[in-house]
Amino acid sequence: DTGVSQDPRHKITKRGQNVTFRCDPISEHNRLYWYRQTLGQGPEFLTYFQNEAQLEKSRLLSDRFSAERPKGSFSTLEIQRTEQGDSAMYLCATLGVEQFFGPGTRLTVL
Amino acid sequence: QQPVQSPQAVILREGEDAVINCSSSKALYSVHWYRQKHGEAPVFLMILLKGGEQKGHEKISASFNEKKQQSSLYLTASQLSYSGTYFCGTEMTGSGNTGKLIFGQGTTLQVKP
Numbered sequence: 001d002t003g004v005s006q007d008p009r010h011k012i013t014k015r016g017q018n019v020t021f022r023c024d025p026i027s028e029h030n031r032l033y034w035y036r037q038t039l040g041q042g043p044e045f046l047t048y049f050q051n052e053a054q055l056e057k058s059r060l061l062s063d064r065f066s067a068e069r070p071k072g073s074f075s076t077l078e079i080q081r082t083e084q085g086d087s088a089m090y091l092c093a094t095l096g097v098e099q100f101f102g103p104g105t106r107l108t109v110l
Numbered sequence: 111q112q113p114v115q116s117p118q119a120v121i122l123r124e125g126e127d128a129v130i131n132c133s134s135s136k137a138l139y140s141v142h143w144y145r146q147k148h149g150e151a152p153v154f155l156m157i158l159l160k161g162g163e164q165k166g167h168e169k170i171s172a173s174f175n176e177k178k179q180q181s182s183l184y185l186t187a188s189q190l191s192y193s194g195t196y197f198c199g200t201e202m203t204g205s206g207n208t209g210k211l212i213f214g215q216g217t218t219l220q221v222k223p
Contacts, residue, residue: 042197042213095209101151
């Protein structure tokens with residue numbers, strides 16, 4: 001257990017639906033990252049926060065994706081109008097010296 | 111800018127050694143090594159920050175060359191529990207110390223009894 005939690009752990013949805021994932025980081029870590037991982041690939045960077053400020057977004061992140069981190073604590077990642085290509089593991093990580101990953105949310109879009 | 115890992119896959123018998131390499135075309139700020147088992151999140155192994163650095167714990171160690179473009183992960187006297195996919199995550203020099211990692215494609219390690 002890294003101290004980073006994510007909810008839900010699994011999500012199955014139909015194409016076109018909206019989904020929201022939550023990440024609760026290690027409390028003293030002010031940087032929070034979202035990655036996406038598809039089968040057989042390494043994690044791909046999506047976005048990161050320094051406290052409540054979103055400082056960088058990957059070009060992979062289409063307009064259907066939005067992330068927030070109100071008050072610099074937990075973070076949410078929302079995907080609107082899901083597509084089958086969004087099926088992946090969504091990983092949250094926080095940074096001390098090392099980057100610790102949460103258990104991930106596995107999204108399946110039918 | 112994605113680092114290149116080699117080999118792509120390794121099969122070992124218990125007790126054998128393995129080396130996994132991670133190479134970048136540009137100098138890196140840091141290299142992070144992770145192990146991931148099927149269906150689970152990556153687990154942090156170690157971070158290297160300095161050129162020429164070598165570090166490790168238990169029977170797993172790693173090095174970072176002087177030019178900071180290549181890192182190697184050494185697995186000694188492998189155990190069944192070492193099986194999984196190993197990823198290097200790299201932070202580029204000049205990225206502003208954001209902590210943003212770019213991961214290699216992974217090396218799958220299978221240890222057989």
